[in-house]
Amino acid sequence: MRRHRSLVCAIFCAVLxxxxxxxxxxxxxxxxxxxxxxxxxxxxxxxVFAEYTVTRPIHWLVSQPTWAEIFGHQGQPDDDYWTWRVTP
Incomplete structure (x- = not known):
């Protein structure tokens, strides 16, 4: 039984x-x-450092509902300020 289990394990590892x-x-x-x-x-x-420490916080600030009207910000449905998005 033990030999059968090791053989099955060896075959499984080889397939992987x-x-x-x-x-x-x-x-x-x-x-x-x-x-x-x-x-x-x-x-x-x-x-990239400047984008995360300067421009993204500014964009987040002016996109808040109270400030958006003052600055004329029109949001997009997929606005996410804190994640890095890689375009394909």
């Missing part, structure tokens, strides 16, 4: 390992390998 697709890296594109691109990475991080 063989069923996993292998990952592939993106193709290398020489047009994306510009030295200034590497310098832009810290600026992107600063931009």
């Amino acid at each position: 390992l063989l069923a996993v697709p292998s990952g592939f890296a993106h193709d290398f594109d020489r047009h994306n390998d510009h030295p200034l691109r590497y310098l832009s990475y810290p600026f992107h991080a600063l931009g």
Whole structure:
């Protein structure tokens, strides 16, 4: 019985390992390998930091019902100020 259980477990593990697709890296594109691109990475991080600490709180403030009329804010049904949304 013990041997049967280990055989079933080994077959199950083998099926799981063989069923996993292998990952592939993106193709290398020489047009994306510009030295200034590497310098832009810290600026992107600063931009995301500024968005979360400055612009999103301001947008949240002016979109409140009491302030929205003063600032002319027209909300969207999917407004969510605190989550990062990746567009496909």
